[in-house]
Amino acid sequence: MIKIGSHVSNKGDEMLVGSVLEAVSYDANCFMVYLGAPQNSYRKDFDSFRNKEFHKLLKEHKINIDDLIVHAPYIINMANPDLEKREFAIDFLTRELLLMENLGFTKMVVHPGNSLGDDNAINYLKESLIKILDNTKNTNTMILLETMAGKGTEIGRNFEELAFLLEGLPEERVNVCFDTCHTFDSGYDTFNDYEGVLEKFDEIIGLERIKAIHLNDSKNPLGSQKDRHENIGYGYIGFETLLKFVYDSRFKDIPKVLETPYIDGKAPYKEEIEMIKMKKFNPKLKGES
Ligand code: FE
Ligand code: FE
Ligand code: ZN
Numbered sequence: 001m002i003k004i005g006s007h008v009s010n011k012g013d014e015m016l017v018g019s020v021l022e023a024v025s026y027d028a029n030c031f032m033v034y035l036g037a038p039q040n041s042y043r044k045d046f047d048s049f050r051n052k053e054f055h056k057l058l059k060e061h062k063i064n065i066d067d068l069i070v071h072a073p074y075i076i077n078m079a080n081p082d083l084e085k086r087e088f089a090i091d092f093l094t095r096e097l098l099l100m101e102n103l104g105f106t107k108m109v110v111h112p113g114n115s116l117g118d119d120n121a122i123n124y125l126k127e128s129l130i131k132i133l134d135n136t137k138n139t140n141t142m143i144l145l146e147t148m149a150g151k152g153t154e155i156g157r158n159f160e161e162l163a164f165l166l167e168g169l170p171e172e173r174v175n176v177c178f179d180t181c182h183t184f185d186s187g188y189d190t191f192n193d194y195e196g197v198l199e200k201f202d203e204i205i206g207l208e209r210i211k212a213i214h215l216n217d218s219k220n221p222l223g224s225q226k227d228r229h230e231n232i233g234y235g236y237i238g239f240e241t242l243l244k245f246v247y248d249s250r251f252k253d254i255p256k257v258l259e260t261p262y263i264d265g266k267a268p269y270k271e272e273i274e275m276i277k278m279k280k281f282n283p284k285l286k287g288e289s
Contacts, residue, residue: 002246003067003197004215004276006258006269015044016054016103020061026269027277030067030255032109038073041092042097053101065104067255069144069212072096072110078132079113079125079155089113090128093143094135101139107178109144109212112156112165122155127283133173142210144177149185149227152193156185157186157225159204166205175209179229179259180245183214184237187223194244210259213245213256215276223229231260231286232272246276 005028010019023031036043058065072093080086093110100108113128129143144166150157156165166174178201184190184268188197201207217235219228225244233239246256258269263286275282 001029002277003030003253003255004028004246005032005067005271006260006267006273007032007071007256010034012029015048015050017050017057019056020057020063023063024061026267026273027062027064028269028273030069030079030257032069032071032257032259034071034073035096038071039075041073043076045073045084046099046102049103055104056177066106068107068188069255069257070096070100070105070108072108073153074111076110077113077116078110078128079115079121081116081118081121081124081248083099084127086124086128087133090131090135093132097132097136097143099262100141101136106140107142107144107212109146109147109214111148111154112145112162113154115153115155117153121153123165125155129165129169129174131171134162135175142172142211143174145174146177146214147179147181147186149182150187150225154216161199163205165208171209175211176205177214178210178245180237181214181218181235181259184222185220185224185227187220187225190243190244191211195243198248198250201232207250210251211254213251213254214259215242215245216259217242229260230274231256231263231268233281234286237276243276243279247279 008019008031009020010033017035076089078089113125148154148156190197217237219230220226
């Protein structure tokens with residue numbers, strides 16, 4: 001069975017109970033959440049997450065917690081040339097991993113960071129990573145560095161940068177989340193050469209380091225570096241190429257998570273998951289816009 005799900009919310013009084021029920025309503029068997037608002041570092045107290053009921057529901061619906069992903073807030077910048085801000089990022093991500101450990105989550109996706117124009121930033125970033133791993137060495141948690149579109153000064157826009165970050169770090173603690181929109185947007189032509197792109201990834205990083213896939217189409221052509229996600233089959237990557245990721249036997253055990261845009265204020269995930277499972281594009285999901 002393929003592992004497919006989407007980003008779901010984690011809010012209100014329902015918190016993680018709501019997350020599971022939302023995922024189940026889409027016929028998903030995995031999902032991704034933020035532990036707070038994506039744009040801030042505020043966190044509710046542990047009891048608010050409804051941990052016990054959360055685990056009961058996962059069991060009931062036969063969802064494996066290792067297939068779930070926590071996304072770190074995107075304001076966190078492990079590469080920030082400003083030492084104080086970098087220390088904040090290290091401290092925050094350490095606490096986030098400890099919270100995850102208490103909730104039972106094992107995988108955290110994080111945007112590697114922004115250099116803000118400083119050539120040394122990637123070295124700062126690596127130091128930050130090492131510190132965070134050391135601070136959380138007694139946990140069963142893993143950091144997944146996301147492949148980035150290369151918007152602004154984003155680090156992680158190519159496989160070489162990610163390989164540099166991973167080099168020498170423990171394989172059981174740091175790996176990669178492959179975002180199909182971002183890689184295409186940063187210039188890897190999966191539409192014309194799916195195998196070639198994966199071969200390149202394998203050479204530079206190793207395909208076994210991919211532990212999650214963000215399955216998104218792209219609103220913009222190859223190499224645009226704009227990072228605008230599109231609904232499955234409605235963008236420049238297209239339905240056929242996205243299906244290749246889903247049904248690639250090498251990614252069989254890896255959760256694939258949709259982060260595609262809402263349509264008319266509604267989550268499209270149930271319909272998108274359905275078309276992926278049916279292997280049939282649904283041209284009616286979205287009108288001309
Ligand atoms: Fe992301
Ligand atoms: Fe993503
Ligand atoms: Zn994105």
